[in-house]
Amino acid sequence: MLITDITMIEFEEGLKHTRTIILPFGSIEEHGPHLPLGTDTMQMYEIARMVAKKYPVFVGPPVFYGLCRSTREHPGTISISGQTLRGLVLDMLFSYYHQGLRNFLLFSGHAGGTHLSFILDAAEEFLEKTKDTRLAVASILDLLNMSAADMLETPKDSHAGEFETSLMLYFFPDLVKGTAPEEYPSFPKPFLVRNKRKFWPGGVWGNPAKASAYKGKLFAEKLSDFIIELIEKIENIEEDKT
Numbered sequence: 001m002l003i004t005d006i007t008m009i010e011f012e013e014g015l016k017h018t019r020t021i022i023l024p025f026g027s028i029e030e031h032g033p034h035l036p037l038g039t040d041t042m043q044m045y046e047i048a049r050m051v052a053k054k055y056p057v058f059v060g061p062p063v064f065y066g067l068c069r070s071t072r073e074h075p076g077t078i079s080i081s082g083q084t085l086r087g088l089v090l091d092m093l094f095s096y097y098h099q100g101l102r103n104f105l106l107f108s109g110h111a112g113g114t115h116l117s118f119i120l121d122a123a124e125e126f127l128e129k130t131k132d133t134r135l136a137v138a139s140i141l142d143l144l145n146m147s148a149a150d151m152l153e154t155p156k157d158s159h160a161g162e163f164e165t166s167l168m169l170y171f172f173p174d175l176v177k178g179t180a181p182e183e184y185p186s187f188p189k190p191f192l193v194r195n196k197r198k199f200w201p202g203g204v205w206g207n208p209a210k211a212s213a214y215k216g217k218l219f220a221e222k223l224s225d226f227i228i229e230l231i232e233k234i235e236n237i238e239e240d241k242t
């Protein structure tokens with residue numbers, strides 16, 4: 001049940017069958033010279049939609065904006081602050097709660113560490129302030145690592161490489177503009193740099209040459225099946241009495 005597509009009556013009826021919702025997050029961020037700026041959000045939402053076709057669950061509209069740090073100087077990256085993201089997540093959670101939802105799976109197609117930390121921080125506060133909720137927070141790379149990491153040929157592939165290019169070739173082949181060279185950032189850690197693009201010119205982290213639509217289909221199926229397993233778990237967790 002896609003929140004954007006159902007009516008008030010269908011929403012009310014849906015609550016009789018499930019109290020669980022997937023909330024997809026993403027970013028507007030450079031994804032190399034070959035993938036669209038909306039990649040993170042679009043791929044996460046498509047996987048959530050696949051889940052909703054196979055399992056009775058609500059899926060919220062995706063949040064297209066996220067917090068991006070290392071790609072901030074690349075053309076097209078539009079970032080919001082951590083405080084804004086945190087506030088948005090809290091507002092969304094409380095409003096869905098008010099409407100009867102109790103199990104929340106917050107999945108982000110953007111796997112930036114700072115971005116995820118603000119989502120997690122909001123989720124923790126919500127968990128503390130409500131007594132009858134269950135939450136899960138994961139990035140798409142966490143989901144990949146937990147379910148299908150062995151399918152990846154490129155170690156450390158994470159951004160606009162084998163994994164994301166495969167998903168986009170499967171979901172949105174018309175939006176993939178060829179490919180890009182294998183690349184990894186060379187930030188001089190622990191120093192912070194102003195000109196981030198200098199240390200990551202192509203904006204790719206991994207190897208897009210290893211991508212294919214077929215792999216994308218397999219990744220998407222594995223991840224959506226894994227999310228269903230997580231939903232079954234979250235819906236059957238024993239109440240913690242401690």
Ligand SMILES: [Zn+2]
Pocket residue numbers: 031039040109110111158159160164
């Ligand atoms: Zn991405």
